[in-house]
Amino acid sequence: MSTIPRIRVAEVHKRFGPLEVLRGVSFDVHRGHVVSVIGASGSGKSTLLRCVNYLERPNAGEIYLEGEPLGSRLDTSGRRRPRSLAEINRLRRELGVVFQQYNLWPHMTVLGNVVEAPIRVRKLPRSEAIAIGEECLRRVQLIDKASEYPARLSGGQQQRAAIARALAMRPKAMLFDEPTSSLDPELTDEVLGVMRELAADGTTMIVVTHEMAFAREVSDRVIFLHDCVIEEEGPPEVLFEAATSERLRKFLAKYRR
Amino acid sequence: MSNSLKQALDLSLFWEYRAILLQGLVVNALVFLCAALLALSAGLGAALLRVNRFFPTRLIGTLHVELFRNAPDYIMLVWVHFVLPLLIGIMIKRRVEFHPFVSAVIALGLVYSGYFAETFRAGIEAIPRGNLDAARGFGMSERLILWRIMLPQVVRRMLPEALNQFVSLFKATTIVSLIAVPDLMYAVSMVTQQEMRPLPLYTGAALTYFLIILIFATGVRAFSERWRRKILE
Numbered sequence: 018m019s020t021i022p023r024i025r026v027a028e029v030h031k032r033f034g035p036l037e038v039l040r041g042v043s044f045d046v047h048r049g050h051v052v053s054v055i056g057a058s059g060s061g062k063s064t065l066l067r068c069v070n071y072l073e074r075p076n077a078g079e080i081y082l083e084g085e086p087l088g089s090r091l092d093t094s095g096r097r098r099p100r101s102l103a104e105i106n107r108l109r110r111e112l113g114v115v116f117q118q119y120n121l122w123p124h125m126t127v128l129g130n131v132v133e134a135p136i137r138v139r140k141l142p143r144s145e146a147i148a149i150g151e152e153c154l155r156r157v158q159l160i161d162k163a164s165e166y167p168a169r170l171s172g173g174q175q176q177r178a179a180i181a182r183a184l185a186m187r188p189k190a191m192l193f194d195e196p197t198s199s200l201d202p203e204l205t206d207e208v209l210g211v212m213r214e215l216a217a218d219g220t221t222m223i224v225v226t227h228e229m230a231f232a233r234e235v236s237d238r239v240i241f242l243h244d245c246v247i248e249e250e251g252p253p254e255v256l257f258e259a260a261t262s263e264r265l266r267k268f269l270a271k272y273r274r
Numbered sequence: 275m276s277n278s279l280k281q282a283l284d285l286s287l288f289w290e291y292r293a294i295l296l297q298g299l300v301v302n303a304l305v306f307l308c309a310a311l312l313a314l315s316a317g318l319g320a321a322l323l324r325v326n327r328f329f330p331t332r333l334i335g336t337l338h339v340e341l342f343r344n345a346p347d348y349i350m351l352v353w354v355h356f357v358l359p360l361l362i363g364i365m366i367k368r369r370v371e372f373h374p375f376v377s378a379v380i381a382l383g384l385v386y387s388g389y390f391a392e393t394f395r396a397g398i399e400a401i402p403r404g405n406l407d408a409a410r411g412f413g414m415s416e417r418l419i420l421w422r423i424m425l426p427q428v429v430r431r432m433l434p435e436a437l438n439q440f441v442s443l444f445k446a447t448t449i450v451s452l453i454a455v456p457d458l459m460y461a462v463s464m465v466t467q468q469e470m471r472p473l474p475l476y477t478g479a480a481l482t483y484f485l486i487i488l489i490f491a492t493g494v495r496a497f498s499e500r501w502r503r504k505i506l507e
Contacts, residue, residue, distance in 0.1 A: 072407055103415065110413030120408035124426045124504075134412035137422060166504050179408075186412060 021084045023048045023190055023221045029068055029078035031061070038064045040245040041078070044238075046190065049219040053232035053253075056242035057268060062225040063117075065242065066194045069223065070112045071105050082108055082189065110138050113183030117195040119175040121167040121182070128154065128163040131182045139186065146185070153181040157211050173204030177211055190221040197228060229272045233257050241265045281473055288478030291465050298461030299482065305378050305447045305455065310440060312383025317390025322420075324395050335391070343388030347381070347446045354381040355453045378450040386443050393435050397428035433498045440494075441487055448483070458482065 022045035031039040038061045046052045054062045067073040069080055071087055080087040087108050092098045100108075121130050131150035135141045141149070154160045157177040167175055176196055183191055193212065197205040209231050216222060216235040226232055232239055233253045240250045241262065249262040260266045288295065316338075323335030342350075355377035359370040372380070401424060409419045451460035462479050466472045 070411055072410060106410075106413040106415060108413075109411060112411070114408065114411035116404055116408060118402070118404045120402070120404040122405060122408070122423055122427075124430060133422065134409075134414065137418055138413050168504070 022046055022081075023050075023083060024069065024223065025081040025084075026065070026069065027079050027081065029065070029075045029080070031064055031068055031073060031075050037245055039068065039075070042242070042245075042247055043078075044240055044247065044250065046221060046223055047237075048221055050237040051216045051220075051222045051224065051235050052238045052240060053236040054223065054225045054240045054242055055227070055229065055232055055268075056248075060242045061245055062242050063194050066114075066192050066223060066225050069192055070109050070114060072114075082111060106138075110134070110186055111189045113186055113188035113191045115176070115179050115183050115191065115193045115196050117198050119167070119172070119179045119199075121175055121179055123167050126164050126166055127159065127170070127178045127181075130167070130178060131185045134182070135185050149187070150181070150185050153184040154178075156184065156214075157181045171204060172200045173207045176200065176204075176208045180208070180211055180215075184215075190223065191215065193222065193224040193226070195225050195227065197226070229257070229269065241268065243268075278473065281471070282477050284474050285478045285481075287465075287469060287471055287474045291461075291475075294465065295458060295461050295478075295482075298456060298458035299486075301375075301455060301457045301460075302444070302447045302450075305375065305382065305450055305457065306444050308379040309382035309386065309447070310443060312379060313386035313390050313443065316383065316387035318394050320387060320391035321394035321398060324391065325398050339388045339391045341388070342384045342386075343392070345385055345388075347385050348449055348452070350381040350385050351378065351449060351453060354384075374450070374453045374455045377453055378447075378455045382443060382446055382450075385446075386439060389439050389442075390436070393432045393439065394428060396435075397432040398424060400431055401427050430498075430502045433502060434495075437491060437494055437498070441491055444487060444490075445483070 024046040026042060026044050026046075029039050029042045030037075042061075042065060044052065054065060056062050064073055068075045071080070074088065079089065085108065087100070087105060089097045089099050090104070121127075122133070125133060128147070128150055131153060132143070132146040135146040135149060136143060139146075151160060151163065154163055157180050159174060159177050159181060162170060162174060162178070167178065170178065176199075180191075180196075196212070197208050200208060205228070209228060212222075212224070212231070213235055224232070224236070236253045238250060239253045239256045241248050241256065241260075241264075243262075243264050249256065249260060249265050256265070257269065260269065320335045320338040323331045324339065326332055326335070355372060355374065358377075358380075359372050363370040405427070406419060406423060409423045414422070447457060448459050450457050451463065454460070458479055462472075462475045466475055469475070
């Protein structure tokens with residue numbers, strides 16, 4: 018394992034006005050690893066994920082992508098300077114995000130959604146972007162819907178399209194923000210199936226989820242967030258079988274019922 | 275049928291002068307196109323100011339909207355043509371005069387930019403935030419997000435209301451003869467002075483406007499509905 022983690026979250030604090038959401042959260046995600054973040058609603062899971070790609074700017078702390086800080090850089094005189102939006106954008110494109118609400122662009126076809134960022138942001142030639150896009154759609158088994166508009170797809174299909182869209186950027190890591198929380202149970206499985214395959218292929222992933230069975234099965238590490246901090250973390254077999262925190266045990270008990 | 279009504283409905287005189295009248299109608303169309311272009315661009319600018327995070331920019335946007343949306347077309351037209359050149363003249367210490375066509379375009383363009391700004395703003399605010407988050411997440415610049423993600427959705431959402439405003443703007447072009455822009459109404463009054471038979475001429479003009487707007491609006495509506503439905507469930 019390389020010593021520099023793919024993603025390092027270091028002492029991240031985030032507050033919205035008087036409301037504190039994250040209080041010094043730190044963890045590493047190594048290449049090819051899957052880290053799941055679990056916790057009750059309102060425990061700061063989604064905010065944490067949004068901080069990782071700077072959709073929310075942390076109030077303190079830093080995110081490192083392969084050792085490079087996302088929010089600041091050293092200038093020529095060795096002082097730390099906040100990065101401009103353009104610089105943050107350059108680093109952000111290395112992280113693929115999948116949202117709870119899919120957030121496909123409704124005015125573009127499925128393939129249009131998938132090739133948009135590779136063409137406009139990565140500046141790939143159209144033909145190359147389309148080849149990559151089609152390969153990603155095949156991977157999520159959605160190639161037959163390439164020319165449909167998102168409004169005509171089921172929730173599960175939309176979410177798989179959103180995964181293909183993120184994959185097409187060839188990101189260094191994928192961030193999943195409760196990707197199945199808006200789906201009916203029968204549609205959840207098709208999305209989890211795709212994510213299982215990604216994990217098996219060695220994709221680096223951070224997954225915020227309520228799917229405990231999934232977290233247990235695919236994660237290398239699970240983080241339990243409670244009250245703005247990491248209450249407990251560890252390998253899934255330890256966390257799910259031998260939790261030391263009383264709060265985590267109570268939390269997991271709700272899912273066993 | 276009374277004689278005067280018969281005379282009013284007899285459009286042969288209108289048809290006789292069709293060449294001159296058509297020229298006037300072309301001027302209406304040109305005023306409409308130029309004013310619509312100005313209204314759309316100034317309206318989009320004002321809308322973007324209004325949804326900005328910073329209060330001073332929001333205030334400028336709001337002032338623009340309130341100033342122009344509440345100004346009557348007629349008064350704006352007179353003001354832009356006669357008063358604005360005087361003001362500019364004093365500022366640059368030189369005599370300034372606007373061509374009537376230019377005044378008409380500026381006046382109508384500004385008034386309707388106030389309306390379009392509000393339509394644009396409603397369209398922008400209706401876009402789900404997550405849609406823009408997704409774009410930001412892929413590292414798209416704000417300019418790219420505006421052109422590729424926001425505007426195409428805004429335009430589709432605002433089309434029905436924008437269409438009503440285009441119709442109002444086209445109707446508003448009938449007042450430009452007031453400052454001697456040679457439009458259809460101007461041509462009608464010229465012919466009236468010669469023929470002294472205003473009723474058939476005005477009836478013909480009314481029918482012409484009515485038919486043009488009906489055909490244009492129905493066509494645009496039919497086309498845009500199919501296009502819109504693709505993205506909106």
